[in-house]
Amino acid sequence: MAEFDLIAMIRARATMRGGVLLGIGDDAALLHVPAGHELVVTADTLNAGVHFPEDTAPADIGWKALAANLSDLASMGARPAWCTLSLSLPQADAGWLEGFLDGFLELAAMHGIALVGGDTTRGPLSIAVTAMGLVETGAALRRDRARIGDDIWVTGTLGDAAAALVLAGHMPAIEGVAPPEDARIAAALRMRLERPTPRVEAGRALLGLAHACVDVSDGLLADLGHVCERSGVGADIELAALPASTALRQAFGDGAGRIALQAGGGDDYELCFTAPPVVREAVAMVLEQAGVECSRIGRVVTGDGVRALAADGSRWQTPPGGYVHFG
């Protein structure tokens, strides 16, 4: 099977959408950006053994590679439009590619994003996606717009993906915590790791309400730290307010280990955003309409950096860092 055959397989399954004047099959794609919109572009790569365990199913890899990019579009409040896929494969394996496309294109269809180009090359397994979205001119959510006094919010729940990595032995075990006896709990956590839900509808709903927004891919404290740095502010987070899934509570209880997963674990792909208290009810309402849970977890303050506060108001002594790919 040659490279051109792989591309033909991909082309045969890629679906179109509005704005694609020329898709896969030429030297480049031709796309139409409608008036009154800005183009939003992000690139995220997944490498085998670094971003996902080697034994991950191809369909899950495909889903996650696109989900990580859609999550970045979501955090800008953008509507997904088009993407490119650069796929490096150790060998031309049609079965693997079919599985990969199952996951990738299932998520693409859910969000109406068209695969318009890319390439396949020989090399260690690596998936580089560039996603393009559209947002109304001047409306994008950014990291540098947090204001003193803003509430800090997070969608969904935190820590499930990191918990799945702990249970699979890919992250250190937590002292005093035994693996759950009920296999369904581990399966639920693993689902969050392998099939994350990019919060695209939530990002769209927050346009005009949120001041700053970031997606939680490297861990809440690390990602919120970027917002603080870019906005020139500090953040106080109440650890007790961090939302936990039922599965996470069942597997890890209510101790410091569970909270560390929520504050420091990456790969959750929830949105963390700031908004003024005056729109508190509006935020809750639009996110409920979007079918996404949300929690207020802290406040934007003067200063710099993120302070993680325990229930008694004392400062968390050893805030866990985010995922660091190098070092």
Place this chain on the structure above:
Amino acid sequence: MAEFDLIAMIRARATMRGGVLLGIGDDAALLHVPAGHELVVTADTLNAGVHFPEDTAPADIGWKALAANLSDLASMGARPAWCTLSLSLPQADAGWLEGFLDGFLELAAMHGIALVGGDTTRGPLSIAVTAMGLVETGAALRRDRARIGDDIWVTGTLGDAAAALVLAGHMPAIEGVAPPEDARIAAALRMRLERPTPRVEAGRALLGLAHACVDVSDGLLADLGHVCERSGVGADIELAALPASTALRQAFGDGAGRIALQAGGGDDYELCFTAPPVVREAVAMVLEQAGVECSRIGRVVTGDGVRALAADGSRWQTPPGGYVHFG
């Protein structure tokens, strides 16, 4: 050195250009596409040991990674605008990254393309670039527009890059051809392999004149074959008309071995295009003004596929295939 430090290094050196509302440093870039233009998007990946020899200098890798993408924009007649860079590195090596950026950003500055996002990850050396360009609405050059009777043209010269791979022992030696004694000849050929010139100005000049266009990255016969397939036509190529550099003639003479490099070798990044005979003089003139040599090498005919004809009119018996990354 952590991933964030690498990104900071890249961000500090990336230059801006018009249309960048938000560059590196948020979850995504925000870009403005001017009215009356289409967005042109291409993605091309280079992997160590597959697309370049392992001992290639970092600056040459950086140059070539961008050049391959700019060449795709050139073949559409697009003006380069923005790009993303997804860089997988075995370790966080600041010296390597500085060298890589020297080459990448030197070429970027020459073409006014802004690096607006991407990521750095740990993994085997791989460089995935997505390049975005702009072309006037409806004006793009495409593969599927060749017409019966068109002249077939190629810019510059062919075969130098493949010759450099032969001399370096990365492609099979050619029977009866000895390596050149003059080291400057080998150096000239190697320069074409490592620092290819994307024909951006030529692509722009050909808008309104050329019917179909493709860049020669996989080899002339293979790439022209794509044009034939997409346009539903055939092509007759005169092998004696294929343009050769002085260095290539000096190193490989005038035999079948040299012609095979020109017809089948990839990595030249010249443009192959078709245009009606009525604009023959106009084509020669605009390309001369763009400072790019050009040669007429054949004709678009009825049928399908590419026929490579020797000087006596006989058909080339074993047309060499293009580069095939898999198989």
